[in-house]
Amino acid sequence: MEALRQLDDWPAATAAAGVLRAGELVDTYGPRDRALRWASVTKLVTALAALVAAEEGVIDLHEPAGPEGSTVRHLLAHASGLPFEPGAPTGQPGRRRVYSNVGFETLAEHIGERAEMPFAEYLGAGVLRPLGMSAELCGSPASELHGTLADLLLLAGEVQRPTLVAAETLAEATTVQFPGLAGVLPDFGRMDPNDWGLGFELRDAKEPHWTGSRNSPRTFGHFGGSGTFLWVDPDAGVALGVLTDLDFGDWAKEAWPQLSDAVLAEER
Numbered sequence: 001m002e003a004l005r006q007l008d009d010w011p012a013a014t015a016a017a018g019v020l021r022a023g024e025l026v027d028t029y030g031p032r033d034r035a036l037r038w039a040s041v042t043k044l045v046t047a048l049a050a051l052v053a054a055e056e057g058v059i060d061l062h063e064p065a066g067p068e069g070s071t072v073r074h075l076l077a078h079a080s081g082l083p084f085e086p087g088a089p090t091g092q093p094g095r096r097r098v099y100s101n102v103g104f105e106t107l108a109e110h111i112g113e114r115a116e117m118p119f120a121e122y123l124g125a126g127v128l129r130p131l132g133m134s135a136e137l138c139g140s141p142a143s144e145l146h147g148t149l150a151d152l153l154l155l156a157g158e159v160q161r162p163t164l165v166a167a168e169t170l171a172e173a174t175t176v177q178f179p180g181l182a183g184v185l186p187d188f189g190r191m192d193p194n195d196w197g198l199g200f201e202l203r204d205a206k207e208p209h210w211t212g213s214r215n216s217p218r219t220f221g222h223f224g225g226s227g228t229f230l231w232v233d234p235d236a237g238v239a240l241g242v243l244t245d246l247d248f249g250d251w252a253k254e255a256w257p258q259l260s261d262a263v264l265a266e267e268r
Contacts, residue, residue: 003262004029010255012227012246016149019263020239023161025153026267032149035135036243039224040186042137042145043104045127045155047076047199049119050107051165051173052126058114061198065110066103069093075100075107076198077177082106097183097194101142104199108141131158143224149243152230156239159232173198174220174234185209186225187248203231210253212260227252231260238267 007015007029016030038045050072053059061073070080070093081089081096082103090098112119120137128135131154135147162170176195183194185201188208195202203211203219210223211231221231227244240263242256 001027001029001263001266003259003266006255006259006262007242010244010246011251012244014245015227015242016244017240017242017259018149018153018156019267020153020156020160020241021267022237023157025157028149028153030149035146035148036228036245037143037224037226038135038145038147038152038228038243039143039226039248040101041152041222041224041228041230042141042143043199044159044222044230045123045135045145046104046108046141047173048155048158048164049123049127050076050111051169051198053111053115053122055165055169056126059111066106067093072107072110073177073198075103075110076173077196078103078183079178079181079196080106094178095181097178097181097196099184099186101140104142105140127164130164131155149241152228152241152243156230156232156241160237160239174200174202174218176202176204187253208253210256212257212264214261214264223248223252223256229256233264236264236267238264 018028019026065072066080067089074080074093080103081091081093082100083090108119115122133151135151138144174197182192185191195204200220204217216235219233223229225248227246230241232239
């Protein structure tokens, strides 16, 4: 794809991208087999592990987890009241969208306790290995998965054509949970509403946003502070994943929407 050549103009020393349509690879650009830190794109893999655990009966989305009044569903949807960094809850569950690494770490600990194994082992057995991914969790389940572009595209294909969970489960995970909650989309400001699914950030009508102007409101995915992102646009049938070795910044706010729009223009 000609659009992917935009990566040559990015300030990152290493950048790799890939496009899928309906779960099938269209094209890639840059190194496919260099492992890079995914940062918060890790949350998508952790969320998928939680969905697998729910279908296996290891956990229930409605069961208590986290602070008083919070459930597994609250933790997945950044609605538990837990803060971004370790500390006391900033509010009651279900009142505000508070983006929280702590929430995902609490979620992973809860799954590990229910599964009677370390979460990293459950993640490997339930998600990474079944998908053929070489990626490894090297720390926090909120931010420390390290993997290749090939791994990221395997994840993209799974969320376009799910095999680990039922299509109905993934559909629920990519629709708004606790509608109407306002909150801050990291690095982009306060959004009202700041819609989120079960681990998946939802584009909806958010502006500004890290995806493109051509992305449909139904687009879902995540971006990471290490210059990484994955979005899936179900209306277009297209997914775009990117890994870099340059931390997110103003460069990404300009480059990512441009790339997204160019990919969608070329694919339509």
